[in-house]
Amino acid sequence: MLSIKNLHASIEGTPILRGINLEVKAGEVHAIMGPNGSGKSTLASVLAGREEYEVTEGEVFFQGKELLELSPEDRAREGVFLAFQYPIEIPGVSTTNFLRTALNQVREYRGLEPLDAVKFLSLMKEKMALVEIDQKLLSRSLNEGFSGGEKKRNEIFQMAMLEPVLSILDETDSGLDIDALRIVSNGVNKLKSKKSATIVVTHYQRLLDYIVPDFVHVLYKGRIVKSGTKELALELEEKGYDWIKEEVDSTATV
Amino acid sequence: MSKDNQILEDLNSKEYEHGWSVNFETDEAPIGLNEDIIRWISTKKEEPHWLLDWRLKAFKIWQGMTEPAWANVNYPKMDLQALRYYSAPKQSNKPKNINEVDPELIAIYERLGISLNEQKRLQGIAIDVVLDSVSVATTFKETLGKLGIVFCSFSEAVKEHPELVKKYLGSVVPMTDNYYAALNAAVFSDGSFCYIPKGVRCPMELSTYFRINAANTGQFERTLIVADDSSYVSYLEGCTAPQRDENQLHAAVVEIFAGAHAEVKYSTVQNWYPGDKEGKGGIYNFVTKRGICAGDHSKISWTQVETGSAVTWKYPSCILKGDHSIGEFYSVAVTNNYQQADTGTKMIHIGKNTKSRIVSKGISAGKSQNSYRGQVQVMKRAQNARNFSQCDSLLMGNQCGAHTFPYIDIANPSAKVEHEATTSKIGEDQIFYCNQRGIATEDAVALIVNGYAKEVLNQLPMEFAVEAQKLLALTLEGSVG
Numbered sequence: 132m133l134s135i136k137n138l139h140a141s142i143e144g145t146p147i148l149r150g151i152n153l154e155v156k157a158g159e160v161h162a163i164m165g166p167n168g169s170g171k172s173t174l175a176s177v178l179a180g181r182e183e184y185e186v187t188e189g190e191v192f193f194q195g196k197e198l199l200e201l202s203p204e205d206r207a208r209e210g211v212f213l214a215f216q217y218p219i220e221i222p223g224v225s226t227t228n229f230l231r232t233a234l235n236q237v238r239e240y241r242g243l244e245p246l247d248a249v250k251f252l253s254l255m256k257e258k259m260a261l262v263e264i265d266q267k268l269l270s271r272s273l274n275e276g277f278s279g280g281e282k283k284r285n286e287i288f289q290m291a292m293l294e295p296v297l298s299i300l301d302e303t304d305s306g307l308d309i310d311a312l313r314i315v316s317n318g319v320n321k322l323k324s325k326k327s328a329t330i331v332v333t334h335y336q337r338l339l340d341y342i343v344p345d346f347v348h349v350l351y352k353g354r355i356v357k358s359g360t361k362e363l364a365l366e367l368e369e370k371g372y373d374w375i376k377e378e379v380d381s382t383a384t385v
Numbered sequence: 386m387s388k389d390n391q392i393l394e395d396l397n398s399k400e401y402e403h404g405w406s407v408n409f410e411t412d413e414a415p416i417g418l419n420e421d422i423i424r425w426i427s428t429k430k431e432e433p434h435w436l437l438d439w440r441l442k443a444f445k446i447w448q449g450m451t452e453p454a455w456a457n458v459n460y461p462k463m464d465l466q467a468l469r470y471y472s473a474p475k476q477s478n479k480p481k482n483i484n485e486v487d488p489e490l491i492a493i494y495e496r497l498g499i500s501l502n503e504q505k506r507l508q509g510i511a512i513d514v515v516l517d518s519v520s521v522a523t524t525f526k527e528t529l530g531k532l533g534i535v536f537c538s539f540s541e542a543v544k545e546h547p548e549l550v551k552k553y554l555g556s557v558v559p560m561t562d563n564y565y566a567a568l569n570a571a572v573f574s575d576g577s578f579c580y581i582p583k584g585v586r587c588p589m590e591l592s593t594y595f596r597i598n599a600a601n602t603g604q605f606e607r608t609l610i611v612a613d614d615s616s617y618v619s620y621l622e623g624c625t626a627p628q629r630d631e632n633q634l635h636a637a638v639v640e641i642f643a644g645a646h647a648e649v650k651y652s653t654v655q656n657w658y659p660g661d662k663e664g665k666g667g668i669y670n671f672v673t674k675r676g677i678c679a680g681d682h683s684k685i686s687w688t689q690v691e692t693g694s695a696v697t698w699k700y701p702s703c704i705l706k707g708d709h710s711i712g713e714f715y716s717v718a719v720t721n722n723y724q725q726a727d728t729g730t731k732m733i734h735i736g737k738n739t740k741s742r743i744v745s746k747g748i749s750a751g752k753s754q755n756s757y758r759g760q761v762q763v764m765k766r767a768q769n770a771r772n773f774s775q776c777d778s779l780l781m782g783n784q785c786g787a788h789t790f791p792y793i794d795i796a797n798p799s800a801k802v803e804h805e806a807t808t809s810k811i812g813e814d815q816i817f818y819c820n821q822r823g824i825a826t827e828d829a830v831a832l833i834v835n836g837y838a839k840e841v842l843n844q845l846p847m848e849f850a851v852e853a854q855k856l857l858a859l860t861l862e863g864s865v866g
Contacts, residue, residue, distance in 0.1 A: 207823040237823040
């Protein structure tokens with residue numbers, strides 16, 4: 132489904148990603164871990180099409196299409212969803228209104244009729260249950276005055292509504308207490324399907340107790356330096372990142 | 386950033402959609418301004434003597450005045466002697482009702498999306514249409530007449546209800562008020578008149594639609610709304626003009642009188658031609674709008690959505706004379722390209738326990754300048770006056786300007802006045818967030834801007850709110866920064 136080949140990206144001339152290679156197949160969950168500043172969030176942003184990052188080398192194929200050639204909105208319409216680490220506030224625009232605009236633009240792109248208000252509402256009710264979100268929250272201005280947990284839950288709710296093919300969760304666990312973490316993870320798990328894939332970007336192993344990955348990759352200095360199964364995450368939890376840093380840095384100097 | 390700049394440069398991909406004009410036979414005054422022209426207009430309109438005298442008096446006063454220069458706008462001075470002060474479509478006989486109006490005129494309004502056919506109108510809106518200098522049609526007159534409501538052109542009111550016109554004309558905006566108000570008093574040609582009798586709640590929205598068609602013609606209309614005790618009326622005003630290279634002057638006066646327990650809601654969606662991308666042409670919109678809450682417990686509420694005009698100079702105000710009276714001002718002013726707007730309000734608290742509320746949302750894009758200018762004045766007698774003002778500015782791009790000039794003048798220590806102001810920029814973050822959910826950039830801007838202006842748009846009658854939303858999106862098309 133997703134094939135990243137030798138991806139290099141920089142911001143204002145500073146290289147952040149230095150040759151990422153990753154294959155993600157439908158039905159899989161991949162965790163991207165790594166110390167702060169290793170490029171985890173940059174990878175998520177580059178895949179979603181954030182303009183500040185300049186791709187200097189490499190290719191990304193998403194369902195056979197060259198992802199990097201597409202505008203951010205077309206990537207979303209093709210089924211790429213990014214759950215933001217810091218969801219953005221839009222005053223005066225309710226989540227409901229926002230999502231209705233988004234969903235209908237996605238549907239239009241896919242050659243589907245727009246959903247009328249009644250159908251949209253019933254879809255919303257169905258998805259609200261998944262992430263245990265209150266309807267009152269959805270009629271408030273998007274993310275404005277939301278707590279950290281409410282923001283993240285709202286992200287997963289949007290994901291449920293838009294039914295993406297590839298979901299990228301960028302540090303979705305940050306700022307969540309244990310109950311919110313459980314609710315958010317449950318939502319993500321319920322949305323998993325054989326046809327879709329998930330990339331979980333996280334610093335801590337904690338989230339992976341709830342969203343169990345098929346593969347774990349460690350990102351360091353803009354490269355994937357180690358890949359394994361969920362046992363790797365547990366090892367990292369126990370030993371921290373230093374041993375990996377040492378391993379990589381020593382081979383680099385040799 | 387380079388992409389942003391490119392989008393910025395790409396401003397205004399959509400052109401002004403009402404920029405066409407129609408040729409038809411007109412009755413025109415000679416170009417220029419002097420006493421003879423005023424007599425010519427007055428004669429043409431078969432006016433009574435008192436009105437001609439009133440005009441001539443205003444003209445004398447105007448001659449002694451100079452054009453105000455305090456507003457934060459820059460424009461080449463207009464040669465007022467080079468203008469034509471009266472232009473009217475020729476109609477062989479005065480139409481008695483809508484069915485007798487020249488079909489060609491009706492077609493103009495159909496093209497603007499305004500149906501004058503009473504049967505065709507689904508919504509209960511009575512409309513008076515003003516083309517250049519005269520009112521050409523008023524709908525639903527009979528229906529309203531049964532309730533004692535007078536809704537007609539100003540000229541007609543002068544003939545049919547001279548006592549009302551005489552009593553209220555110039556009572557809220559005196560001819561001495563300012564340069565443009567004096568000019569308007571001297572040369573005004575037509576406009577709308579509305580009287581709601583005691584205790585009557587007007588069952589439909591009343592509306593005036595202004596259109597400038599002729600070239601080199603100024604439009605000087607006058608609207609007078611009188612809401613007698615315990616009555617209610619909601620009034621809408623819309624305007625467009627053809628696209629022309631030269632600037633055209635629109636200097637209107639609106640007066641509102643509200644008796645005890647009366648309520649008047651006045652909404653404007655202003656879409657005069659704003660000039661082209663280089664700032665050439667466009668309407669100079671120098672308007673005086675004022676209402677007086679004359680009776681106790683009366684209320685006047687102004688809502689405006691200003692998207693057009695090259696230069697706007699406009700301060701719909703409330704004189705809160707009656708005790709417990711309420712004044713409100715809700716405004717969205719959008720400027721793009723080289724547009725300049727200096728707009729705001731005045732709330733003059735005279736009566737006891739009077740309240741006012743100001744919500745102003747400025748949006749500037751392109752190379753435009755957008756100023757809020759507002760005055761809150763609490764007089765000595767105005768015990769327990771309350772005011773709340775909120776002035777927000779939204780900037781799009783880095784070549785535009787937003788300015789706020791609040792004036793607060795308090796003569797009674799019991800007054801409570803609050804002023805809040807914010808300035809924000811449409812963030813790339815916000816746009817990217819929308820993009821990431823599948824929303825195209827243009828639609829993202831429209832969504833964000835409409836969200837920003839929501840508090841004001843919510844004040845508009847439903848069908849107008851939808852129009853206004855579209856207009857905001859259209860005005861800002863291609864101006865992402």
